[in-house]
Every structure is written in C-alpha cells, then in structure tokens.
Amino acid sequence: MVNPILIIAISLFGAFFIALISPFVKRTGKIIAFLTIGFDLYIGASLALKSLRTPVIAYTAGFKPPFSINLVVEPFSAVFLLIVLTIGFLISLYYLAHPGEEPEDKFFTLLILNLMGASGIIMTGDLFNLFVFFEITAISSYALVSIRKQKASLEGGIKYLIISSIGSSLFLVAIALLYGQTGTLNIADIAAKLPFINKSVALVAFLLILVAFFVESEIFPFNGWAPDAYQGAGEGISALLAGVISKAGLYALIRLTFTLLDLPLRSKLLIVFGIMTFLIAELSALKQKRVKRMLAYSSIGQMGLVVAIFGIGTIPALKAAIFQGVNHAVSKVALFLLVGMVIKNLGIYKLDDYKGLGRKNPLLGLLFSLAILNLLGFPLFAGFWSKLSILLSTGKQGLYLLLSLILTGAIVEVYYYVRFMKILYERNEEASHLEIHLLEAMPIIAMAAFIIIIGVNPGLITPLFEKASEAIFMKFSYINLVIGG
Amino acid sequence: MNGGAMFYGAAIALIIGGIMIAATKRNLIKIIIGLNIMETGVNLLLITTGYISGGTAPIMNKTWTKVVDPIPQALVLTAIVIGVAVTAMALSIVVRIYEKNNSLDIRKIKEMRW
Numbered sequence: 183m184v185n186p187i188l189i190i191a192i193s194l195f196g197a198f199f200i201a202l203i204s205p206f207v208k209r210t211g212k213i214i215a216f217l218t219i220g221f222d223l224y225i226g227a228s229l230a231l232k233s234l235r236t237p238v239i240a241y242t243a244g245f246k247p248p249f250s251i252n253l254v255v256e257p258f259s260a261v262f263l264l265i266v267l268t269i270g271f272l273i274s275l276y277y278l279a280h281p282g283e284e285p286e287d288k289f290f291t292l293l294i295l296n297l298m299g300a301s302g303i304i305m306t307g308d309l310f311n312l313f314v315f316f317e318i319t320a321i322s323s324y325a326l327v328s329i330r331k332q333k334a335s336l337e338g339g340i341k342y343l344i345i346s347s348i349g350s351s352l353f354l355v356a357i358a359l360l361y362g363q364t365g366t367l368n369i370a371d372i373a374a375k376l377p378f379i380n381k382s383v384a385l386v387a388f389l390l391i392l393v394a395f396f397v398e399s400e401i402f403p404f405n406g407w408a409p410d411a412y413q414g415a416g417e418g419i420s421a422l423l424a425g426v427i428s429k430a431g432l433y434a435l436i437r438l439t440f441t442l443l444d445l446p447l448r449s450k451l452l453i454v455f456g457i458m459t460f461l462i463a464e465l466s467a468l469k470q471k472r473v474k475r476m477l478a479y480s481s482i483g484q485m486g487l488v489v490a491i492f493g494i495g496t497i498p499a500l501k502a503a504i505f506q507g508v509n510h511a512v513s514k515v516a517l518f519l520l521v522g523m524v525i526k527n528l529g530i531y532k533l534d535d536y537k538g539l540g541r542k543n544p545l546l547g548l549l550f551s552l553a554i555l556n557l558l559g560f561p562l563f564a565g566f567w568s569k570l571s572i573l574l575s576t577g578k579q580g581l582y583l584l585l586s587l588i589l590t591g592a593i594v595e596v597y598y599y600v601r602f603m604k605i606l607y608e609r610n611e612e613a614s615h616l617e618i619h620l621l622e623a624m625p626i627i628a629m630a631a632f633i634i635i636i637g638v639n640p641g642l643i644t645p646l647f648e649k650a651s652e653a654i655f656m657k658f659s660y661i662n663l664v665i666g667g
Numbered sequence: 668m669n670g671g672a673m674f675y676g677a678a679i680a681l682i683i684g685g686i687m688i689a690a691t692k693r694n695l696i697k698i699i700i701g702l703n704i705m706e707t708g709v710n711l712l713l714i715t716t717g718y719i720s721g722g723t724a725p726i727m728n729k730t731w732t733k734v735v736d737p738i739p740q741a742l743v744l745t746a747i748v749i750g751v752a753v754t755a756m757a758l759s760i761v762v763r764i765y766e767k768n769n770s771l772d773i774r775k776i777k778e779m780r781w
Contacts, residue, residue, distance in 0.1 A: 310742055317749045321756055328760050333767050337776065340695065340760045347702055347753050348686060354709045354746060355682065361739065362716035 184228045186240050186253040186305050189267075192221050193298035197291045204287035211290035212277050218294050219267070219274045226267040226301065230260035234649055237663055239307070252368070254307040254664060257649040261504055262304045262433040265511050269425035270297040272625035273418050276519050279621035280526065283329045283416045292329075296322040296422065300430035307664055309357050309367045309442070312434060313350070320346050320398075323427050327415040338414030342407040349397035349404065356390035359383050369442050370664035373657060376443065388443045392451060395438065398431025400482045401489055402459040409466075412478030417522025420474060424481045424514040429507065432485065436492055441657045452493025457587050459486025464594040472531050476598065477517055480557070483591065484510040490588075491572055494579055500651035501644070502571035508643075509556060509565045509633075516553040516629045520546065523623070527616045533602065538610025540603070546616055547606055549626050554599045556633045559592070564636035567644075674715040681708025695761045695771045699754060706750040713739045713746065 196218030328339025540547025559569030685705025717736030
C-alpha cells in the first residue's frame with residue numbers, strides 16, 4: 183500500500199541528504215532534488231489515482247482519529263496534490279539545465295522542503311499540523327524569495343515575511359479559539375462539533391482563518407507582498423509562488439471555509455474579495471512596464487477570480503474554479519519559466535525589450551503564445567473550457583453583476599496580454615537570438631502539450647474535477663470518512 | 668476580575684499591540700520586535716485555553732485532583748520554535764538589507780512601497 187507519509191519522509195531525507203553531502207560533493211543538489219521530487223510525484227500520483235476509488239487515510243501512533251494526527255487523501259486534496267507535485271517536478275526538471283540560485287545546494291534543500299510543506303498542507307487532517315506545514319512552506323519561501331542578494335529580492339522577502347507571519351499568528355489564534363471550544367484539533371472532528379460551538383467564537387475564528395489564508399492566496403487587501411515577492415524572486419521561484427505556494431494557500435482556504443467552518447457568510451465574502459482582487463490586479467497589470475511584475479499582477483488577478491468562483495459554491499462552480507486553478511498554474515508557470523530563459527540569455531526585464539523576440543525565435547514565440555492564449559481562454563485551448571464553465575456556472579446562479587465584472591476583468595486581461603504578444607511579434611531586426619536548451623524547454627513543452635490535449639478533449643480531465651468538487655461540496659462525507667469508520 | 672479573563676485580556680492586548688507596532692513603526696528591527704510581541708500574545712492565549720486555576724501537571728499518580736490540559740502546552744512549545752525560526756530568518760534578511768541600503772528605515776529603502 184502507498185502511504186502518504188512517504189512523501190514527507192522522502193522529501194525530508196532528500197533535502198537533508200543534499201546538506202549532508204554538499205561539503206564533499208559539490209553541485210549534486212539539482213539532481214537529488216529532481217529525483218526526490220520525481221519520487222514524490224510518483225507516490226502522489228498513485229495516491230491520487232487510488233483516492234478516486236477509495237480515499238486514503240494514514241494514522242500515526244496507532245490510534246484512530248480524532249486521537250491521532252492523520253493524513254487524508256480524498257479527491258479534492260488529490261487534485262491539489264497533483265497540481266503542486268507536478269508543477270514542482272516540472273520546475274525541478276527546468277532547473278536541471280538552468281543555473282539554480284546561489285548557494286545552489288542550499289537552494290535545492292529549500293525547494294524540496296517547500297514542496298514537502300505544500301503537500302503536507304494538502305494532505306493533513308489536523309489543524310495544528312496544518313499550521314506547522316504552513317510555516318514550513320512559508321519560512322522556506324521567504325528564504326527562496328530573498329536568496330538572490332539583490333535589493334528587490336530582499337525587499338520582497340521581508341515584506342512577505344512580515345505580512346505572512348502576522349497572518350499565520352492570526353491562524354494560530356483561530357486554532358486556540360476552536361480548541362478552547364471543542365477540545366480537539368482534528369478538522370473533521372471540529373467540523374462535526376460546529377453546531378455546538380459558540381456562534382460568535384466561530385465567527386471570529388472564521389474571519390481570522392479567512393485573513394490568514396487570504397494573505398497566502400494573494401487576495402486583496404492582504405496581497406501587498408505579492409508583486410514585490412514575484413518581481414524580486416528568481417524566475418523559477420516566481421513560478422513556484424504561482425503554481426505551488428499560492429495553490430497550497432488556496433487549498434487551505436477552501437478546505438477550512440468549506441469543511442471546517444461552514445458558515446453561510448462565506449459565499450459573500452469570497453465572492454466580494456475575490457472579484458475585487460481580480461479587477462484591481464488586472465487594472466494594475468495594465469500599467470506595468472516590467473514583464474515579471476505584469477505577470478505577477480495577472481497571477482494575483484487569477485487567484486482572485488478562482489476564489490470568487492469558489493465562493494459561488496455550487497458543484498458546477500466548484501468544478502469551474504478547480505479547472506481554472508489548474509489552467510492558471512500551468513500557464514503562469516510556463517510564462518515565468520520562459521521569462522527566466524529570456525533573462526538568463528539576454529538579461530532584459532522591460533516589456534519593450536521583448537520587441538521582435540518571438541519573430542526571431544519561433545519556438546520561444548510559440549510557447550509564449552500558447553501559454554498566453556490558454557490563460558485568456560482562447561477556443562480550442564484548455565483555458566477556453568474553464569472560462570466557459572465559469573461563465574455558465576455564474577450565469578446559472580443569476581449572478582449577472584458578478585458575470586459582468588468577470589467579463590470586464592477578462593477584457594482588460596486580453597488587452598495587456600495581446601499587447602505583449604504584439605510586442606513579441608513586432609518587426610525588429612536587432613532582436614537577439616536565444617540559445618534554448620532542449621532540457622530547459624522540456625517542462626514548458628510538456629505544459630503546452632497538456633494545454634492542447636485538454637483543449638481538444640476536455641473529457642480526459644473533467645471527471646477528476648467532478649469528483650473533487652463533489653468531495654468538497656459534501657462536507658459530511660469528509661467527516662464520515664475520517665471519524666465515522 | 669477572575670484569572671481567566673485577565674489572561675485572555677492580556678493575550679489580546681499583546682496581539683493587538685504587536686500588530687500595531689508592526690504596522691506603524693518605520694524601523695525594521697522594531698517591526699520584528701512587534702511581530703515577537705504578537706507571537707507572545709498568541710502563545711499566552713493558547714496556554715490560557717488549557718489552564719485551570721490550581722491545576723497540576725497531568726502526571727497520572729495517586730495524588731492528582733485537577734490537571735491542566737497538556738495539549739496547548741505542547742502546541743505552544745512548537746509555536747515558540749517556529750517563532751524563533753521566523754525571527755532568525757527575518758533578522759538575517761534585515762542584515763542583508765542593511766548591507767545594501769545602509770539604513771533600516773523602510774522609507775529610505777527606495778523601492779519599498781507599503
């Protein structure tokens with residue numbers, strides 16, 4: 183039987199094995215990271231497949247929940263586990279041919295720990311355990327963001343640290359309040375005892391959790407750190423922020439507001455804050471002169487959109503939100519990795535410097551356009567199906583104001599991305615030629631293949647999202663699963 | 668005023684005070700001190716949830732009558748360790764910022780927009 187604990191154990195082993203051997207054998211970090219994360223992905227994928235039939239639960243210390251810490255993989259967490267580990271694996275594949283940040287061995291130790299924390303957040307069934315994994319992810323990401331000793335990365339790192347540690351302290355307050363009321367830390371157990379919790383305590387805990395995970399999933403007004411962190415971090419780490427760290431935060435936000443504290447207030451708050459984030463971030467992206475900062479704002483906007491759609495809370499909406507989350511992860515990671523390749527070769531950061539690059543380097547231009555068109559929801563790409571299902575599920579609930587706001591934001595998004603594509607394909611004789619290492623481009627080509635295959639036949643992946651949205655929609659099935667048996 | 672309310676009040680005062688310091692001060696070291704005060708408040712709050720006036724350690728021998736809940740204490744131990752790690756990380760980034768900018772004032776660090 184595959185045990186979810188293996189993911190955590192192997193990651194810890196791999197991470198500290200790098201630290202152990204790095205004084206003797208230099209520059210093995212990237213290979214060990216690749217192998218470790220590859221193994222994690224293998225375990226994660228087999229767990230995910232298994233969980234579609236029967237959810238997997240692992241106990242520690244030989245006790246059944248609620249008396250022990252447990253790891254749960256059911257369809258909703260399986261989807262997020264797959265996103266996080268696949269993106270992590272592709273990033274480690276990218277780094278095989280791309281220089282890591284210096285000091286390299288420590289960088290890869292942090293990368294593995296970060297992924298371990300993110301998969302821990304997704305798998306754990308215990309509230310305090312969630313806090314610990316959350317801190318592991320957060321602390322390693324502060325270090326990953328600020329590891330480049332440049333002004334911008336240090337700034338991004340310290341901002342992220344200050345805002346995020348306030349958020350995590352608030353989460354700890356929420357844990358204290360809930361523990362004081364229920365005497366348990368098990369998510370399913372607290373959820374089952376929700377009717378007996380004092381209403382105002384539940385409300386305060388709910389709001390604290392909302393703030394804590396709004397910080398991590400980049401929701402306005404708690405996202406002041408995000409543009410600077412994205413801009414300052416190395417490109418692979420920006421990709422990690424977009425595809426792994428923010429997705430783990432999103433998972434925790436959804437799990438805790440849907441399963442743990444299922445308050446009626448949730449829907450309104452998620453929709454209002456989500457759509458506000460979407461509009462403000464898209465408008466800010468419009469006036470950016472730097473490519474990475476533009477992508478960062480677009481990333482924040484997409485997270486806002488996904489949170490707003492989750493807020494609607496019907497099964498089709500949940501399905502659309504998960505689908506859009508996957509598409510965003512794939513597209514944005516591809517874009518950041520492409521920008522990383524451009525910066526490595528040419529050292530250019532401004533939008534105008536990209537003039538003619540796509541025309542001169544057909545492969546680069548093609549991959550850029552695929553990722554952008556997917557993000558915009560162009561027909562015959564995977565993004566089209568997720569945008570379509572967003573619009574359908576919003577319209578079906580009669581939320582026409584929300585629908586029109588989403589369309590407004592989407593038009594702004596189309597405008598600045600199309601402008602970027604126009605710059606890429608502008609006639610420019612002085613555009614430089616890029617050395618593209620095939621291994622470096624592999625993860626992006628894999629993502630492009632995913633975009634096209636899912637675009638042609640979305641039926642390949644939608645049953646998975648269907649199961650995931652049913653799993654998160656019915657909180658009692660989760661409670662029964664963990665403490666019922 | 669009974670003991671419980673006093674501890675809860677003190678914990679909430681420390682949390683709010685810490686956040687206020689982190690939000691209003693301009694010196695990075697003071698901001699980090701604010702974060703630490705906030706963490707102390709959270710730890711006090713956690714301990715208070717399991718505290719019983721006059722309770723003893725939960726060791727099961729013949730003499731115990733009232734014991735405090737051990738779980739919050741275990742949680743606080745973990746939270747303290749995490750707090751130390753965050754503080755160390757923050758200070759090491761601040762050292763680098765000082766080397767680059769020769770200032771700890773967030774207004775003087777040019778690109779910082781709060």
